[in-house]
Amino acid sequence: MVGVDEVGRGPLAGPIVTAAVSLPLDRRPAWLSELRDSKQLSPQQRERLAPLIREGSQQWSLGWVQAAELDDLGMTNALRLACRRAIEQLREPPDVVLADGRDDLRLAWRTEMIVKGDATVASIAAASIIAKVARDRWMVELDERCPGYGFARHKGYGSAQHLTALESLGPCPEHRRSFAPVADLLQPRMMLDGALDAARS
Numbered sequence: 001m002v003g004v005d006e007v008g009r010g011p012l013a014g015p016i017v018t019a020a021v022s023l024p025l026d027r028r029p030a031w032l033s034e035l036r037d038s039k040q041l042s043p044q045q046r047e048r049l050a051p052l053i054r055e056g057s058q059q060w061s062l063g064w065v066q067a068a069e070l071d072d073l074g075m076t077n078a079l080r081l082a083c084r085r086a087i088e089q090l091r092e093p094p095d096v097v098l099a100d101g102r103d104d105l106r107l108a109w110r111t112e113m114i115v116k117g118d119a120t121v122a123s124i125a126a127a128s129i130i131a132k133v134a135r136d137r138w139m140v141e142l143d144e145r146c147p148g149y150g151f152a153r154h155k156g157y158g159s160a161q162h163l164t165a166l167e168s169l170g171p172c173p174e175h176r177r178s179f180a181p182v183a184d185l186l187q188p189r190m191m192l193d194g195a196l197d198a199a200r201s
Helices: 030-034 043-056 067-073 075-088 122-145 160-169 180-200
Strands: 002-007 016-022 059-065 097-100 111-114
Touching (some): 002 075, 016 075, 030 043, 043 122, 059 067, 059 075, 067 075, 075 097, 097 122
Parallel strands (some): 002 097, 097 111
Antiparallel strands (some): 002 016, 016 059
């Protein structure tokens, strides 16, 4: 059995990241009782648990869908692609996939959707933790490449600081153009470009 979960559905910038985790069935490591939905853990707790999960699992992997891909595909298809990419990276294909939520992931493997699975199924909770840690680290690196937006602090979510920076700096290449706050900022520019093109012709 492989648990999968995604992070990054709601931010205005950055990727969606899905993790796939298969936990050992023949032993119960001490950290197993500490697993929770990643949102219920502090950053310090997630950082401590993530390497324990990676080292103690039978297999694990990550699937990434970048912002530009999400804009092209739409959210539902982007989530399906991130899940498929994560599972395809595993050494051995799963007999069954346990996934959080209700979405039809349309995977090639037998799949059981479990509402609030990240709070009730250990392998899904483990997946949510390593996906969250991986994405947060990626956003910290993005903060260095695209300074001024505060990505290291808010991880791409629509905080007041982020929205203020967006208005001041405009979107960077990692912003999701299909999300309303970003699209609304781009719309006047697109109208201006269209008017200039019309004037030139």
